[in-house]
Amino acid sequence: VVTVTNPPKSPRTELRRLPDKASADLADLHAVLDAGRVAHVAFATDEGIFNIPVAYARDGDRLLIHGSTGSRLFRTLASGTTATVSVTLLHGLVLARSAFESSMQYRSAMVFGSPSLVSEDQMLTALRAMVDTWMPSRWDDLRPPTKRELAATMVLELPLLEWSVKLSMRDPEDPPEDLDEPVWAGVLPIERRYGNPIPAPDLRDDHEVPRYLGDWSI
């Protein structure tokens, strides 16, 4: 396990605007990445920049993503290209007394790097780490992946080495002259949660909803 503390200074991870919103704390990076599920992965190709949504998991000091060996975009990502991976969590609307001061509460992370292919002998460990992140306790309920399935899957890892984090969880910050405006101000929180599980139409009727689903949160 590589232990990465604060990121090395780099021109592109240094926030020049609103520096009070930046965090160089690795714990903040981990918190943002652990709360998200989908990242947007931007990378250049011959056809321009793509920006694809992928499910990801943080496993220690790396991000894991996976895709099909038949996907040209994943093959491009695995070929040594650099990528910029962003995760954003929207937590609320900030309703100030003016449009200008109104904003959103959010946390976001941007990671720069070159994804590399996880080797065949490490693939099962990486796949398990992803399933354990997205669907804790489920791995043992599922049959093991087949050789054919593993051969059809590409797992990529991106080290958490060069990154930036922005945290904006503030109340409205109206200037003093706006405080007498005749309007309510505050925060409207945005909540995300799992709803009730919906059985598959082809489910055999003797399988109950697993108890571990009740422990999952998002």
Next chain:
Amino acid sequence: VVTVTNPPKSPRTELRRLPDKASADLADLHAVLDAGRVAHVAFATDEGIFNIPVAYARDGDRLLIHGSTGSRLFRTLASGTTATVSVTLLHGLVLARSAFESSMQYRSAMVFGSPSLVSEDQMLTALRAMVDTWMPSRWDDLRPPTKRELAATMVLELPLLEWSVKLSMRDPEDPPEDLDEPVWAGVLPIERRYGNPIPAPDLRDDHEVPRYLGDWSI
């Protein structure tokens, strides 16, 4: 108003994998964009590719984003660069009988184009369109933007001309040989909603929560 129907064929908007998930229907594009609030905007700079989260609004056949005139990233975006803007909505976990078939329910859109600066005389209209999208009915409760505020704000528009949409809202699709696996399968929906409004700490106590907040959804 420019009416754009289906997108012109372009190599980068044509989905080569899982084509059953692609949609060329403008109504689907609009539905995805209207349900989202944050887009990830990827673009190349001298320092590599950035991929920044921005609040956006769809206004007819364009996307609107705004930022500070002091932001180097917004200045780069306004300078004629091309950008790839992605919006993804995560709707559920698809719990199949195997890790391989497990996936997520989502809708996503990717828009390619060159953002341009909204001219000064069109800025107020564009800002109002954004406020009306994010906070319906609130515009009339807020004092008008000042000249200083307008001068500090940059509004960019991106025409919805070259785009792709992916829709993946399926049930688990396990192969027949997995249907007897002794495990529950189905979909765990992900719900997003507004919580209870939280008054600003500096709120004067004679302002009630506006009724229109009860009509907002996310």
